[in-house]
Amino acid sequence: MASPVRGGNSRQGKVRLTKWYSPYSQKERTKVIRELSGMILSRGPKLCNFVEWRGYKVVYKRYASLYFCMCIDQDENELEILEIIHHFVEILDRYFGSVCELDLIFNFHKALCYELSIILPVALGRTRIIYALFIYGSIASMAFQEAYYILDEILIAGELQESSKKTVARLIAAQDSLVEAAKEQESSISNMIAQATK
Amino acid sequence: MARDLAPEVERLLQFRDPNIRKKFSGYALASDVTKLRHPEKVVNCCCLTRAALCTIRIIKKVPDLAENFINPAAALLKEKHHGVLITGVQLCTDMCKVSTEALEYFRKKCIDGLVKVLKDLANSPYAPEYDVSGITDPFLHIRLLKLLHVLGQGDAEASDAMNDILAQVATKTESNKNAGNAILYECVATIMSIEDNGGLRVLAVNILGRFLSSRDNNIRYVALNMLMKAISLDSQAVQRHRATILECVKDSDASIRKRALELVYLLVNESNVKALTKELVDYLEVSDEEFKGDLTAKICSIVEKFSPEKIWYIDQMVKVLSEAGNYVKDEVWHALIIVITNASNLHGYTARALYKAVQTAGEQETLVRVAVWCIGEYGEMLVSNAGMLDVEDPITVTEADAVDVVETAIKRHSSDLTTRAMCLIALLKLSSRFPSYSKRINDIILHQKGSLVLELQQRAIEFNSIIEKHEKIRSALVERMPVLDEATYSGRRAGSMPAAVSTSQGALPKMPNGVAKPTSAPLVDLLDLSSDDIPATSSSGGDFLQDLLGVDLSPSSQGTNQTQKSGTDVLLDLLSIGTPPAQSSSSMLDMLSSGQDNKSSEGMIDKLASPSAPSAQASSPVASSSMMDLLDGFGPSPSLPVAETNGPTYPSIVAFESGSLKMTFNFSKEPGNLQTTVIEAQFANKSPDIYSNFVFQAAVPKFLQLQLDPASSNTLPASGNGSITQKLRISNSQHGKKSLVMRIRISYKANGKDVLEEGQINNFPGGL
Numbered sequence: 001m002a003s004p005v006r007g008g009n010s011r012q013g014k015v016r017l018t019k020w021y022s023p024y025s026q027k028e029r030t031k032v033i034r035e036l037s038g039m040i041l042s043r044g045p046k047l048c049n050f051v052e053w054r055g056y057k058v059v060y061k062r063y064a065s066l067y068f069c070m071c072i073d074q075d076e077n078e079l080e081i082l083e084i085i086h087h088f089v090e091i092l093d094r095y096f097g098s099v100c101e102l103d104l105i106f107n108f109h110k111a112l113c114y115e116l117s118i119i120l121p122v123a124l125g126r127t128r129i130i131y132a133l134f135i136y137g138s139i140a141s142m143a144f145q146e147a148y149y150i151l152d153e154i155l156i157a158g159e160l161q162e163s164s165k166k167t168v169a170r171l172i173a174a175q176d177s178l179v180e181a182a183k184e185q186e187s188s189i190s191n192m193i194a195q196a197t198k
Numbered sequence: 199m200a201r202d203l204a205p206e207v208e209r210l211l212q213f214r215d216p217n218i219r220k221k222f223s224g225y226a227l228a229s230d231v232t233k234l235r236h237p238e239k240v241v242n243c244c245c246l247t248r249a250a251l252c253t254i255r256i257i258k259k260v261p262d263l264a265e266n267f268i269n270p271a272a273a274l275l276k277e278k279h280h281g282v283l284i285t286g287v288q289l290c291t292d293m294c295k296v297s298t299e300a301l302e303y304f305r306k307k308c309i310d311g312l313v314k315v316l317k318d319l320a321n322s323p324y325a326p327e328y329d330v331s332g333i334t335d336p337f338l339h340i341r342l343l344k345l346l347h348v349l350g351q352g353d354a355e356a357s358d359a360m361n362d363i364l365a366q367v368a369t370k371t372e373s374n375k376n377a378g379n380a381i382l383y384e385c386v387a388t389i390m391s392i393e394d395n396g397g398l399r400v401l402a403v404n405i406l407g408r409f410l411s412s413r414d415n416n417i418r419y420v421a422l423n424m425l426m427k428a429i430s431l432d433s434q435a436v437q438r439h440r441a442t443i444l445e446c447v448k449d450s451d452a453s454i455r456k457r458a459l460e461l462v463y464l465l466v467n468e469s470n471v472k473a474l475t476k477e478l479v480d481y482l483e484v485s486d487e488e489f490k491g492d493l494t495a496k497i498c499s500i501v502e503k504f505s506p507e508k509i510w511y512i513d514q515m516v517k518v519l520s521e522a523g524n525y526v527k528d529e530v531w532h533a534l535i536i537v538i539t540n541a542s543n544l545h546g547y548t549a550r551a552l553y554k555a556v557q558t559a560g561e562q563e564t565l566v567r568v569a570v571w572c573i574g575e576y577g578e579m580l581v582s583n584a585g586m587l588d589v590e591d592p593i594t595v596t597e598a599d600a601v602d603v604v605e606t607a608i609k610r611h612s613s614d615l616t617t618r619a620m621c622l623i624a625l626l627k628l629s630s631r632f633p634s635y636s637k638r639i640n641d642i643i644l645h646q647k648g649s650l651v652l653e654l655q656q657r658a659i660e661f662n663s664i665i666e667k668h669e670k671i672r673s674a675l676v677e678r679m680p681v682l683d684e685a686t687y688s689g690r691r692a693g694s695m696p697a698a699v700s701t702s703q704g705a706l707p708k709m710p711n712g713v714a715k716p717t718s719a720p721l722v723d724l725l726d727l728s729s730d731d732i733p734a735t736s737s738s739g740g741d742f743l744q745d746l747l748g749v750d751l752s753p754s755s756q757g758t759n760q761t762q763k764s765g766t767d768v769l770l771d772l773l774s775i776g777t778p779p780a781q782s783s784s785s786m787l788d789m790l791s792s793g794q795d796n797k798s799s800e801g802m803i804d805k806l807a808s809p810s811a812p813s814a815q816a817s818s819p820v821a822s823s824s825m826m827d828l829l830d831g832f833g834p835s836p837s838l839p840v841a842e843t844n845g846p847t848y849p850s851i852v853a854f855e856s857g858s859l860k861m862t863f864n865f866s867k868e869p870g871n872l873q874t875t876v877i878e879a880q881f882a883n884k885s886p887d888i889y890s891n892f893v894f895q896a897a898v899p900k901f902l903q904l905q906l907d908p909a910s911s912n913t914l915p916a917s918g919n920g921s922i923t924q925k926l927r928i929s930n931s932q933h934g935k936k937s938l939v940m941r942i943r944i945s946y947k948a949n950g951k952d953v954l955e956e957g958q959i960n961n962f963p964g965g966l
Contacts, residue, residue: 047451048415077387078420079380080340083330086376087337160288162247162281163337164327 019155040069050078061085088154091165250274250285254292264297271300272308275315280328280335283315287341294348305349309359312349316342316363320370331375343367343384350392357393364389368401376416379409383420390427403428403435410442415451422446422457429464440465444477448485455489463496471504475514482521494518494525502533508541509587512548516565520555523562531564535571536682546585549576553595556603566607567617573600574624575679577631597632604628605642618654622646626661627676640665848875848966853959854942858885861894861944863959865966873933875966877926881944882918889914889946889953894924897941903929904940914946930966938962 015033024032039051040060051058053071059081060069068085072078154162162168185191253271257264271293274286290308293300319338328335346364350357367385372378382405389395389402406428409421422443429436443465446458466474478497485493497518505511515534519526538548552569559565579585580595607613608621622643629639643665646658664672848865855861864878883889892912898904909924928938939962944955 044450046415048419048453050416050419050453052453052456077340077344077380077384079376079383079416080337082416083336083377083380087330160284160337160341163284163335164280166327167281 036069036071040067049082059085061089063089084155084160087163087165091154091168246274246277246279246282247285250282250289254285254289257289257293257296261296264293264300267293268300268303272304275308275311280338284338284341287312287338287345291341291345291348294345301349304345305353305356309346309349309356312342312345313360313363316346316367320363320367330377332372333375333377333381336377336381339367339381340384343381343388347384347388347391350388352393354393357395360388360392361395361398364398365401368398368405373408379417379420383409383424386424387427390424390431394431399432400435403432407435407439410439410446415454418446419451419454419457422454422461426457426461426464429461433465436461437465437470440470440474444474447478448481452486452489456492459492459496463500466500466504468504468506471500471506472510475500479514479517479521482518490522491525494522495527498526498530502530508537509544509547511537512541512544512551516551516555519562519565519568520559521562523559523564523566526564531568533687534568536684536687538572539679539681540684542681543585544587545572545576546579546583547587547590548572549580550583550590550593550595553580553600553603554593556607560606560610561612563612563614563617566610566613567620570604570607570617570620570624573603574620574627577624577628581632597628597635601625601628601632601635601639601642608642608646615651615653618646618649618651619657622654622657622661626664626672629665630673630676636665848963851959851961851963853879853940853961854944854955854957856955856957858883858948858953859889859944859955860884861942863962865963867966873931874927874929875938877928879924879926881914881922881924883914883916883921884918885948886916887948888916889948892922892946893944894922895943895945896926897943898928899939901930901932901936902938902940903931928966934965937964938966 015037018029018033020029036053036058039053040058043051043060049060051060056071056073057076057078058069058071059078060067061082062068068089070081070085072081154160154168162171250271253267257267267289271286271289274282275290277283277286290300290304294304316339319334319342322334325334328338330336333339346360350360364385367381368389371381371385373382386402386405389398406421406424409417410425412418412421425436425439425443440462443458443461446454447462449455449458462474462478475497478493478500482490482493482497498515501511501514501518505514512534515531519531538544541548549572552565552572555565556569573580577597577600580600581597583592583594586592604621604624608618608625613621625639625643629636632639640662643658643662646654647662649655649658664675848867850862850864853861853863860882862880862882864880866876866878868874868876879894881892881894890913892909892914894906894909896904896906905927907925907927909922911922914920914922928940930936930938938959940959942957942959946953
């Protein structure tokens with residue numbers, strides 16, 4: 001789901017994660033991404049975090065080298081969306097904070113220069129969020145999957161689901177342990193024998 | 199609880215639309231999976247949240263199902279877990295939007311519960327799990343406020359119940375962090391929408407005022423947004439912040455500028471329009487290119503709607519045109535020209551102002567067009583300094599100067615077709631008004647003879663021939679144009695159906711220069727109600743010629759109009775457009791009404807003559823026969839006096855009859871054109887009251903095309919002492935296969951009451 005977006009200048013906007021909460025064809029998606037990236041990357045630093053686009057509002061927030069964007073309806077509360085973005089980012093931070101070894105191994109020696117990335121959850125119609133693009137400049141692709149899971153725990157069908165960071169963290173941790181357990185089981189001797197003798 | 203809700207969802211998923219099933223099976227699966235893995239408490243909550251969100255989607259797709267979920271949803275509101283509460287509240291909000299039954303239910307049963315939840319939340323002590331910058335779970339706060347918004351809207355009792363908590367939230371929430379501001383914003387939005395409570399409203403507006411002066415751009419943006427809503431409730435309060443809002447229009451942030459401009463537009467009223475416009479026009483000079491378009495459009499509409507006097511309007515428009523003429527839309531400067539023609543005492547002033555403006559801002563196309571038109575029209579006033587106002591500085595403009603301006607415009611490389619065409623007409627007018635410069639003007643026109651653009655070439659040749667060979671009629675041709683009626687024009691612009699009415703003498707209810715396109719093309723077929731016909735196919739250039747030149751000819755036929763030169767009578771006879779002077783002005787309208795024929799290229803005379811014949815009232819036989827002679831060589835003359843013996847005759851019918859009104863149709867067909875029928879409708883008043891404001895409208899199905907000419911008058915004398923006639927032209931694309939049908943609507947005023955009669959005409963003779 002990563003679709004690279006190149007800006008014209010040295011600041012490259014690479015799209016890492018997109019989540020769409022309304023049906024969009026592939027062509028439309030790339031078009032939307034291109035338009036929005038261009039618009040948002042060209043905004044100055046001190047300006048407000050809201051842009052009007054095609055009749056919708058796009059709320060974006062920049063965290064170091066990352067842009068998180070969400071596209072919403074006209075009658076949504078923009079400030080709340082800022083909070084949701086922050087909520088998401090904090091959870092991510094917490095999560096990846098707990099696997100910082102991963103960071104060290106996969107990221108630091110990559111020494112990427114400022115690769116700006118954009119997250120764009122975008123909403124259409126009555127749903128709050130239409131799609132989410134999540135671009136993460138310096139996290140390995142393995143981590144994208146985690147980010148998707150985390151996003152899914154927070155937002156389903158564009159609606160906020162859980163406002164407690166602890167709960168989300170607990171759920172994700174539980175999912176992880178399940179995945180680990182499943183992997184372990186698969187690679188266990190007994191399982192291999194069972195597979196071989198089928 | 200999870201077990202109640204989820205299986206229900208799953209059951210629905212099974213028997214309903216398979217598309218839904220596919221989408222939601224993912225969610226259902228997710229809920230199953232979580233059920234397996236986690237301890238009981240969390241399982242239930244996760245299940246519930248997912249099931250609730252699932253239900254939201256279902257309800258959006260299939261609103262009828264909402265009733266089934268009312269009770270479970272209400273039960274969700276009693277939960278303690280925040281996740282469940284959030285999704286539950288969201289579910290209730292969406293249900294209320296979709297189903298009124300749900301709305302009623304929640305209003306009656308749940309408001310108190312909700313208020314209590316919100317209160318507990320607002321008063322709750324520090325809870326680390328949900329805390330965001332000092333506030334416990336702002337998301338839940340906001341969701342609850344949203345639900346209260348929906349419930350309280352339009353219902354006074356519900357609004358009362360929530361007053362206290364809203365006041366508490368509004369006053370106690372800290373606003374130094376974004377979370378707090380988000381809650382305050384939502385609170386203000388809720389207060390604005392529920393039923394009026396003076397104290398709360400004041401509170402809300404104060405909060406907005408505070409937001410507006412905050413340094414944080416986001417807060418300002420949000421405040422501007424909400425103020426637009428607040429205007430409709432308490433415009434005084436918003437007016438107080440006018441200065442700040444004006445500052446925001448000039449902000450460096452594009453989003454804020456946009457919001458502020460829209461807000462300013464709503465703020466304008468008669469008392470502050472001058473000051474505001476001045477500010478906006480001043481800013482226009484320094485604004486960004488992308489913003490200029492919006493800004494110009496808004497300034498133009500403000501000026502048009504609220505201008506206290508014509509001279510101010512003209513001043514402002516000249517300024518805007520000089521500054522940003524290229525962004526000004528066509529209808530705007532057309533409207534300007536109409537206003538100019540109506541302001542007869544300002545003609546000289548306008549011409550001079552435009553002359554001055556064009557010296558400095560000659561690259562603004564629209565400015566050049568308007569200036570050229572005015573110079574052409576009022577050239578002699580420009581030169582003679584006629585109508586000098588006190589505020590003006592005296593300038594001397596010689597004829598040569600005036601011609602210079604037009605010459606520059608026409609020769610400029612960047613001028614487009616419309617501008618050049620207008621220049622040519624202006625030159626023709628000037629050649630009549632400044633006879634001594636005729637030779638020089640002729641040279642300029644001759645220069646365009648070789649133009650590669652057909653329109654210009656044609657005009658050049660024709661005007662040249664007028665100047666050289668038709669001296670006698672030249673002055674009549676380019677007499678002062680009649681005043682164009684503002685009311686009809688603005689009515690047409692608004693897309694409304696113009697009344698099929700010929701207005702008072704002296705004003706021509708006709709479209710002004712160049713406005714050719716129907717405002718609502720899809721309706722043209724079915725509801726062709728325009729009296730002043732909208733030529734469906736024409737480039738603007740062609741219409742220009744038609745209208746400008748055409749309208750030029752009309753003045754002399756106005757019954758009460760003065761200045762009848764002898765030449766004009768000759769002209770009118772020549773072109774058979776004249777009707778007995780006592781006629782109303784509708785005759786001229788007929789001439790202009792047929793735009794259909796502008797494909798003909800047989801020259802000017804044909805264009806002028808091809809429009810329909812004299813008005814519905816029987817034209818004098820002399821006129822008609824001479825027209826017949828003249829038109830003999832040309833294309834089909836589209837209209838003939840009624841009851842001609844050309845082609846097959848059809849019996850007249852009584853198309854519509856009611857207790858108070860009778861309408862008869864007389865038919866005729868043009869020779870050689872079997873598809874088109876010309877109908878003359880006659881209205882007779884059967885009652886003893888006089889009908890005024892008489893308007894006849896007709897609609898036809900798609901395979902027919904209908905054109906209405908203006909009626910002979912809009913007052914129907916009583917008891918059949920007179921009648922109104924109106925001509926219709928119908929083109930039947932299914933001629934021979936389907937016969938005509940028509941729905942009609944007649945409205946008039948009788949005895950001070952408005953009356954509306956409608957009917958359908960099915961008794962058309964066959965073969966039409």
